[in-house]
Amino acid sequence: MQLCFTANHFEAMKNLKYLLVGIVFGLALTKGEAISWFRMQEMFHFQGFHMYGIFMTAVPIGAIAILLIRKLNVQTFNGEAIDIPKKPYHHGIILGGLIFGFGWALTGACPGPLYAQVGAGYAVTIITFISAMAGTWVYAKFQPHLP
Amino acid sequence: MNFLYKPWPWYVAGPIIGLTVPALLLLGNKRLGISSTLRQFCAACFPANIPFLQYDWKKDIWNLYFVGGILIGGFIGGGLFGNPNATELSQHTVNDLRLLGLTNFNGLLPHELFGWSNLLTWQGFLMMIAGGFMIGFGTRYARGCTSGHGIFGLSSLQWTSLVAIIAFFVGGIVCSYVLLPIILKP
Numbered sequence: 001m002q003l004c005f006t007a008n009h010f011e012a013m014k015n016l017k018y019l020l021v022g023i024v025f026g027l028a029l030t031k032g033e034a035i036s037w038f039r040m041q042e043m044f045h046f047q048g049f050h051m052y053g054i055f056m057t058a059v060p061i062g063a064i065a066i067l068l069i070r071k072l073n074v075q076t077f078n079g080e081a082i083d084i085p086k087k088p089y090h091h092g093i094i095l096g097g098l099i100f101g102f103g104w105a106l107t108g109a110c111p112g113p114l115y116a117q118v119g120a121g122y123a124v125t126i127i128t129f130i131s132a133m134a135g136t137w138v139y140a141k142f143q144p145h146l147p
Numbered sequence: 148m149n150f151l152y153k154p155w156p157w158y159v160a161g162p163i164i165g166l167t168v169p170a171l172l173l174l175g176n177k178r179l180g181i182s183s184t185l186r187q188f189c190a191a192c193f194p195a196n197i198p199f200l201q202y203d204w205k206k207d208i209w210n211l212y213f214v215g216g217i218l219i220g221g222f223i224g225g226g227l228f229g230n231p232n233a234t235e236l237s238q239h240t241v242n243d244l245r246l247l248g249l250t251n252f253n254g255l256l257p258h259e260l261f262g263w264s265n266l267l268t269w270q271g272f273l274m275m276i277a278g279g280f281m282i283g284f285g286t287r288y289a290r291g292c293t294s295g296h297g298i299f300g301l302s303s304l305q306w307t308s309l310v311a312i313i314a315f316f317v318g319g320i321v322c323s324y325v326l327l328p329i330i331l332k333p
Binding site: 104122 | 154261
């Protein structure tokens with residue numbers, strides 16, 4: 001019993017660092033207005049640079065970091081190997097992607113911003129979040145029958 | 148202390164979002180991706196003997212801490228220190244949205260569209276409930292969202308992620324140009 005508690009405790013401490021990274025990430029999403037419904041309409045109509053500026057800085061910085069990690073064979077802080085699995089293609093990439101695009105424009109949110117919108121105090125987005133869970137559940141149910 | 152309430156320009160927010168990719172890799176070989184947490188919640192709460200939900204969701208429990216952090220970040224950035232002024236959008240966007248009946252450009256979501264009472268209208272139902280459903284269904288079907296494909300996938304130079312992000316944008320553009328004006332037309 002005692003052992004079980006300490007094991008869980010240790011697990012929680014180990015994961016606390018991801019909570020901290022999440023806070024910084026969520027702060028950047030929110031303060032950067034990447035969770036703003038208004039900004040999404042501006043982006044989809046190609047009327048402003050703001051969201052493109054975010055993508056065009058975030059992706060190259062992530063890419064350079066991954067390139068360095070690969071080239072220099074960098075390991076994690078605990079000495080674990082870092083691996084980046086290939087994402088295989090299937091038709092859901094396009095079909096699911098189009099469906100998600102509609103949801104993105106309607107709600108102004110992707111899954112990450114959905115958490116941030118709830119946190120920012122837009123209480124009704126809890127309903128959007130529950131609907132998103134329902135969508136994932138229905139996908140899971142029909143997954144064997146989809147192309 | 149006024150600066151705490153100001154929104155961040157893209158050249159501050161973008162690099163921080165990008166640095167999340169190596170931060171998660173270096174901290175524990177974790178790959179940025181948020182839509183999979185919806186599957187985790189489904190597997191934890193309503194597995195219902197569905198094969199797709201029969202997996203060890205606890206193995207990726209770190210991601211639940213991560214999204215918990217996003218929620219807190221949203222609270223700090225949008226709740227405690229929310230921008231009190233209207234979003235500084237392009238004038239074209241403001242004009243377009245005014246034509247669709249919007250008058251209030253404060254906050255992160257239009258108050259005129261995202262309220263509890265709106266849920267009972269067909270417009271609100273489409274935007275919040277159907278919209279949310281499409282996020283959950285579409286991202287799982289596409290095996291990722293704007294973070295998993297758009298940030299992490301593109302950063303690791305995966306062509307499937309490029310296909311995915313193009314599909315996201317085509318869906319979003321069609322919806323924003325065609326469907327939204329029909330929904331919002333006063």
